[in-house]
Amino acid sequence: MDLRILTMVLVELGLLPACALAQQTPGPCTRAEVLQHLYDLESEGFWPTQASNLRFPLNIEAAEARLAARQARQTQQGDDPPPPSVAGQSHCFR
Incomplete structure (x- = not known):
């Protein structure tokens, strides 16, 4: 009985790192x-x-800087949120 429990615990501990790493990296763009x-x-x-x-x-680089500045101004002014953009906030571009 104790051997079964010990085996189950060891198997679960062995699978824990694989489950933890599964959600860390985002998919491709x-x-x-x-x-x-x-x-x-x-x-x-x-x-x-x-x-x-x-x-x-x-x-x-100049265009990305202007885009980031525009998005920051829009956020500070409280305007309608800009359309979803990935500039500067995605794993795809930096």
Whole structure:
């Protein structure tokens, strides 16, 4: 009887780490999240088709900074919440 209980406890303890790790990592970005991020960046003046290879990092970083500033202003002013965006808050983009 004691051996059965001990075996069950050991099995449960062995499975505990696997269950704990199962929910820690979010899944990959969805296509909708990526498209929404691109639309948000385009609304701040970033156009990927017109970006040069030399200025691309500067252009996208500037657009992301403007987007984050706009979203922060909207949050502080208490305006209607902006449409769901993943900029700066998702595992997908930072």
